[in-house]
Amino acid sequence: MIFPRRKVPVKHDCALHDCRRPTETPAHNNKGRYKTRDFAEVIAQATEGQGVDVIIDFVGEPYFERNIASLAKGGRLIQVGILGGGGSVKVTLEQILYRHLQIIGTVMKSRTQPEKHAMIKRFREHWLDRFEGGASLEPVVDSTFALSRAADAHRRMESSENVGKIILTLQPEDLV
Numbered sequence: 001m002i003f004p005r006r007k008v009p010v011k012h013d014c015a016l017h018d019c020r021r022p023t024e025t026p027a028h029n030n031k032g033r034y035k036t037r038d039f040a041e042v043i044a045q046a047t048e049g050q051g052v053d054v055i056i057d058f059v060g061e062p063y064f065e066r067n068i069a070s071l072a073k074g075g076r077l078i079q080v081g082i083l084g085g086g087g088s089v090k091v092t093l094e095q096i097l098y099r100h101l102q103i104i105g106t107v108m109k110s111r112t113q114p115e116k117h118a119m120i121k122r123f124r125e126h127w128l129d130r131f132e133g134g135a136s137l138e139p140v141v142d143s144t145f146a147l148s149r150a151a152d153a154h155r156r157m158e159s160s161e162n163v164g165k166i167i168l169t170l171q172p173e174d175l176v
Contacts, residue, residue: 040066051075059084068095076102140164147174 043052051072057063060082067077068091095101108116131139142164145153153166 038066039063040069043070047072054078056080061085061087061089064089065091068101071099071101074100076104079103079105080107142166144169146171 051070052075053072054076055067055070056078057067058081060079062084064079071077096103108119111119140163142162143153143156144167145156147168147170150168153168156162157166
């Protein structure tokens with residue numbers, strides 16, 4: 001998830017993506033292209049070389065160098081996962097220092113139960129209400145599947161055709 005200065009989220013699928021109007025954005029024209037296009041090049045082009053303010057990355061090492069390249073001066077990389085692998089990354093200190101970058105790493109797994117509860121409470125108090133009807137934040141939902149169709153949902157995810165979240169729902173037949 002990438003947030004440029006224009007307040008329009010950018011996904012790692014190389015697409016500018018406005019959560020308020022997901023069907024009217026370039027994201028739908030670039031589905032799955034993160035495997036064939038360099039998202040750092042797309043971000044540079046979309047931001048006229050300025051970069052983005054914040055990147056929240058779940059992937060890790062495979063994206064790290066391009067994430068750094070995609071940040072604007074004073075930008076922040078928030079590393080919240082290593083789904084694509086951890087290990088060593090390479091970055092020159094000049095990149096961080098001269099561009100005034102911040103790299104923040106965090107995961108829930110290593111936190112104590114009271115810390116997790118406090119984080120959830122802060123989220124609920126400061127952010128959750130923004131997801132309610134017409135507020136400033138709206139989740140982008142690509143598709144919804146009954147739990148009994150989890151295999152179909154997984155195939156949808158593997159196809160890289162989704163733009164937004166794929167949700168599994170519980171139906172009465174799933175509770176048997």
